[in-house]
Amino acid sequence: MKVRNKLTFLFTFLVATILLLFSLSIYYFYTLYRKNEFYNRLQEKAFTTVHLLKEVNGINAQMLQTIDRNEITSLYDEEVTIYNEQDVIIYDSGNTPVPVSTDFIRKVRDGKTYELRNGQKEILAIRYAGGEDQLVVVISAVDKYGFSKVEILTNILIVGWIISVGLVFIAGWFFSGNAMKPVATIVKQVKDITASNLSARLITNNSQDELTQLARTFNEMLARLDEAFAAQKIFVSHASHELRTPLAILTSQLEVELMEDKLSEKYRKKFESILEEIQSMSQLTNGLLELARANSDAKAISFEMIRIDEILWQAQTELSKKKPEYQISIDFQEQPEDEQALIVSGNESLLKRALMNLMENGCKFSENKQVRILLHIKPRTISIRFEDEGVGIDREDISHIFEPFYRSERTRHVYGHGIGLALTLKVIELHGGNLYVNSELGKGTIMTVELPNLLEQ
Structure with missing residues (x-):
């Protein structure tokens, strides 16, 4: 993963976590505030009901029920029940009273206040000490509007958190991109530095970062x-x-x-x-x-337009003079319509040496001292196959044969120094080409050189 992506995701994760904790804190404290505020309203309603029943002349239980049903400030699904000192109900608002035990009423009368919840219904049991009477009030209701506000707040917090995280991600992406610009500039400058321009230097400023x-x-x-x-x-x-x-x-x-x-x-x-x-x-x-x-310096090597078939014939002639016992055959799989397809941009000396190395290896490691060369012209490349019927190359040795001075155990008895293929690969790469190896023990080896022709350039 790129550093820019890591910074973006890390920044987004940290900010998202902070926003989530902040949202959860808001939700927690608001629900706590709603609960306390609603129980205060229940307590005020309980004390008001007792006050009207016991201390206001002319108001009896039936009249108080009428007042409760028509009062604008009545709570949703409200139920008020008042117990006297004998634990007998002396007032009920008319709905289904909250079932409580005698022990529960006595504990409340002893001064203990209970805040309970049954589903959405919240219950308050509290003692009213007025005058000589020790009354117990059990009041219950549903905070319909409080819960709706909590639901709205929850939706706002969730949507706000998602939008905020998205905005933070976008801002973090641009921020990290801006922070990584100097690194991208360094990478671009480093990519432009090769063995041919080691005198180039990275641009620096006077900062100390x-x-x-x-x-x-x-x-x-x-x-x-x-x-x-x-x-x-x-x-x-x-x-x-x-x-x-x-x-x-x-x-x-x-x-x-x-x-x-x-x-x-x-x-x-x-x-x-x-x-x-x-x-x-x-x-x-x-x-x-x-x-x-x-x-060394690739730019110091001169390149010119040369015909690959002529280089092959020259390499064959020189190697045959040096090793008359070698048998080298060159075959065209098809004659190109455009002769430019046979032309490559390259250094004649190096390219001839590379092709001669492949010819020599094919003959040297074959008992019949033969190598067959197939020249195939593709739309944009020239393919040269060197086929022999030699001892072949072990699979584990293929990745090492292009290392200088490497000699496999199977070929140590054959005269050589182990630098031919290393030189060949480097020359092919200098010419923008590729070298492929396909070998089978006991059957032979196929070396394939692909070079860009003039049509590609």
Whole structure:
């Protein structure tokens, strides 16, 4: 998950939790206020009823019932019951009285007040001490309007919470996006930095925040990498001369010596053995230099328009001269209508070396020393298949064969240094192509190279 998404969801979760707690607090305190306010109204109504019955002359129970039924301030589904000191009902408002026990009435008369609830009906049992009488009043009613207000408040809180969370999510998305803009800018600048422009640096300002410190640290790392790559380029340039020249001189001197007719057979064999080792060393040196060159500045490598079929024929000719026992066949699966489909933008030397490596591997690891090359032109790419009938490659080795100097156990007896496929893959990638491997033990290997042709470019 992206950091922006994490920040948005975290911010929304925190604010949503705070809003939820705030809404629950409002709901709790309002319901508590409604309850207290309604029980106060029940108490006032109870005391008013007792006062009218006992202390106002001319009002009896029947008249009081009439007053209760016609009073505007009467509570919804109201029921008032008054008990005397003998626990006998001396007044009932006319509806169904709340059933209570004698023990319950005595506890109330002893001074204990009860606030009960039966469904939506709320009940108050309280003692009235007026004059010599110790009366008990049990009053019940439904807070219809209070409950409706609680329901309305609940709906408002739920809808308000949902809308607020949605607005917070949107605000958090834009806020996190704005907060992550410097990171996105750094990522964009870093993506533009490659081995060919290590001198580029991230843009920084004078602030002392963490992102600016990160950018400065990254610039320091780029400076060290730039120095390392510069040293590598210098090494490649010097090694190209310092290593190749002595090997070329030794090779030439040994070849001249081997041309002498007077050279004894004993020394001839020794010179031939030394020449073979020097050629092997020269081949290894050239491979390492070409690999270092392919891994260095890609922009320093010159590209031109070249025909892939001509490169294949040249690679076949050179390899056949070097290894006459190799049998290399090149087949066109179909002749393209547009010759531009055969043209790629590339470096002729590197591309020829890569294709020659694949040819050589196909022959070298096959008992019949044969490799078949199939050239297929696709709408936007050129596909080159190298098929052999060699020993094949283990499944676990396929992921390692492109590592420099890697040699599998099955091929250690075959002459080689393990840098050919590493160089080949790097060259193919430099040309914007792909290299695929399909192998089966005991049956052979298929290496497929796909390169973008001129139609793609």
